[in-house]
Amino acid sequence: MTVTADLAMVNLDSSDPAGHAAFYHEALGWEITHSQPEYAMIKSGGISIGFGLVEGYRPPSWPDPTGDQRYHLDLYVDDLAAAEEKFVAAGASKPDFQPGGERWVVLLDPIGQPFCICPRPQG
Numbered sequence: 749m750t751v752t753a754d755l756a757m758v759n760l761d762s763s764d765p766a767g768h769a770a771f772y773h774e775a776l777g778w779e780i781t782h783s784q785p786e787y788a789m790i791k792s793g794g795i796s797i798g799f800g801l802v803e804g805y806r807p808p809s810w811p812d813p814t815g816d817q818r819y820h821l822d823l824y825v826d827d828l829a830a831a832e833e834k835f836v837a838a839g840a841s842k843p844d845f846q847p848g849g850e851r852w853v854v855l856l857d858p859i860g861q862p863f864c865i866c867p868r869p870q871g
Contacts, residue, residue, distance in 0.1 A: 757789075757796035760819065763807075763859050765799035767839075771858050772797060774838045775823065807860030811845045820861070824868040828853055831865045 762768040769788035773780050778790040778797070786801040825831035832853055836842060839858040846854055852866040 755795065757798055758819075759798040759800055760861075761802040761805055762788075762799040763802065763805040765801050768799040768857065768859055769797075771839050775835055775840075805859070807856075808862070810843045810854065810856060810862050811847075821863040822852075823863060823865050825865045826868055828865060828867060835865070 760768070765788040766783045766785060769780055769783055769790050772778065773790050776790070776792065778792040780788065781791045781796070782789040787798065789796050789798045791797075823831075828850075832842065832855065835855055840855040840863075842853070842855055843862075848854065848864070848866075852864045854862055854864055856862055
């Protein structure tokens with residue numbers, strides 16, 4: 749199969765691009781390469797995540813039975829409890845609905861977008 753494209757970056761809607769980038773900089777350790785009120789970006793290696801201002805942005809509800817969720821990130825971590833504590837201290841919150849049992853934890857980033865932390869696969 750011939751490769752026709754490589755993923756260069758993901759852009760996410762945001763109500764607070766600079767704050768959103770700062771949170772994921774803390775969560776992932778990626779470098780903040782751009783930060784302004786209307787647009788911010790973090791990068792690791794050849795992949796970037798951009799955060800663009802959308803006036804009137806409303807995060808999806810969690811859980812959302814209407815399927816209105818736009819995206820979510822899954823992050824591998826070494827220790828679920830320690831990562832949860834770190835991310836909550838950085839501004840995330842933990843919703844009551846947790847469908848993953850002990851397999852993963854759903855958190856909401858500071859603008860209310862869900863993301864999951866998952867144990868890093870061993871081996």
